[in-house]
Amino acid sequence: MSNTFPKHTPAEPENLSDTTDFDHAPVVGARSDAFLDQTLRPASWDEYIGQESIKNNLHILITAAKERQTPPEHILFYGPPGLGKTTLAHLIAHELGGSLRATSGPAIERVGDLAAILTNLQPGDILFIDEIHRLSRNIEEVLYPAMESGVLNIIIGKGPSARTLDLPLPPFTMIAATTRVADLSAPLRSRFSGGVFRLEFYSEDEIAKIVERSARILGIETAADGVREIARRSRSTPRTANYLLKRARDWAQLKRTALTKDAVDASLGLLEVDQLGLTPVDRAILLTIIERFHGGPAGVSALGAALSEEPNTISEVHEPFLLQLGLIERTPRGRVATRAAYKHLGKKPPEDLNERLL
Ligand SMILES: Nc1ncnc2c1ncn2[C@@H]1O[C@H](COP(=O)(O)OP(=O)(O)O)[C@@H](O)[C@H]1O
Ligand SMILES: [Mg+2]
Incomplete structure (x- = not known):
């Protein structure tokens, strides 16, 4: 699949600005490190390791939509933090040549916030809503017709003189992400007609590839058995793997030693990350x-x-x-x-x- 997507250059800096990663629990590396995420975020499909089934399905969805010259239908990604949901949204936006307008469930407090976002979309823009499970119900209700028929219904005035205004919106694709898909209402979930995709944990081989790439980008010299050990303890999660790589590098640097399995064992031992990657x-x-x-x-x-x-x-x-x-x-x-x-x-x-x- 990786060969079928055209190569493209990394996103412009403004496309990378990402305020949508929220602090998660103080679990090693699940706390989003916005800077690290941005530096290491794959900028092309080739660099996005694993999740083959999702990539194949997205490829069909996107290619067919491009052929029809319409935006793809709305897409939902769900799964634990750090598995690559936000990255997929960036890759899709890039593939479509549109801008990614990123916001999040908790940031949309009022109907007016959503109205402002929707009416500012340019044709072909991608609207990314992270933590979509935290949208309030009254906002969801404004979102439904916007997702379904591309109109924004707003009510002007109160009481008997109130009237609704239907504002047509430019064609757009919405991509949403959540760690709690069960909290989404059934009507909201059904609006993601482009697909609802669950991200899977990564295999050790996949994580090892991700760690090798990250080490190259960060200029960290690694031994093969050191990479393996990081992959083994990474909770099968790319963000955690990248975080552990940095911590192990710090340790190896201070000890003037190479990043071998022994160095990883010692440094992750200090972080109390055990053999299985448990914190x-x-x-x-x-x-x-x-x-x-x-x-x-x-x-x-x-x-x-x-x-x-x-x-x-x-x-x-x-x-x-x-x-x-x-x-x-x-x-x-x-x-x-x-x-x-x-x-x-x-x-x-x-x-x-x-x-x-x-
Ligand atoms: N499939 C992948 N291949 C390579 N790196 C990945 C992949 N998925 C995630 N990453 C790395 O992990 C970081 C966190 O991914 P992100 O998309 O922010 O996760 P989520 O939004 O699911 O919490 C990214 O910045 C990237 O460095
Ligand atoms: Mg994210």
């Missing part, structure tokens, strides 16, 4: 389920309270990765620690573990 918070979640909740099931809000963490942070940032590793399972009554979690923490599983997992 202290990940381990605390497992330990709390195992000790406080006797293995579970434990609800997310109960876990949040026990750990003094935001329940949203647990479910958006930590839980997807723990599920991916098979360290926890979701049951209708809450989260249960699996045998692998006991093993990882060196604990003895309870006799009735299998029943808890039902």
Whole structure:
């Protein structure tokens, strides 16, 4: 697929200005480092590693729309932070030759904010709304007709003299991203007729490629086994991998040593990122389920309270990765620690573990 997309030059600086990455939990590297994200953000499809199925589908959507000389239909990306949602929005805008107008759910407080954004769009612009799950319902209702039929309905005046005004909008594509797709209302989700795409965690090989590219861009010399070790501990997440690369580089520089596996082991050990890539918070979640909740099931809000963490942070940032590793399972009554979690923490599983997992 990478060969079928025409090559293009990196985005203009103004297209890269990105105020839409929000701070996530203090989990290693999930906290968005806006500068690092921008420096390392792939500027062409060739550089965007992995997510092959999404790239193939986008290629068809975009190529067909280009042939018809219409903007592609609206697109939604969802998945944990740092997997490349914002990057895809930039790549699509670039591919279409339009500008990316970036905003976010929490930034659109009033209907007037949305009206201002929509009426300022130029033909062919891409509207990117990050954290779309945080849009309020009354704003969603103004968004529906704008997405569906390209009109902005605004109500002028109050009471009996109120009237609606239908403003036609220039043709545009909306791209939205969210870490919480379940929070989107069904009507909103159904408006993304171009596609709703879930980003997948990356394989170790894919992350290794990303780390190698980042090292080249940042001018960091790496040993192959050092790259491997970073990839192994990266939570299968490009943003985390880039963050760990920088931290390991700092350590190796101060120790006057090469960025080998030993250097990565030592530096990530200091960050308390373990062999599986778990952070202290990940381990605390497992330990709390195992000790406080006797293995579970434990609800997310109960876990949040026990750990003094935001329940949203647990479910958006930590839980997807723990599920991916098979360290926890979701049951209708809450989260249960699996045998692998006991093993990882060196604990003895309870006799009735299998029943808890039902
Ligand atoms: N597929 C990918 N290939 C290479 N680098 C990637 C990829 N996806 C993400 N990245 C890197 O991770 C950073 C974070 O990605 P981003 O698109 O901001 O994630 P999200 O919006 O899902 O939180 C990017 O700046 C980029 O450096
Ligand atoms: Mg993002």
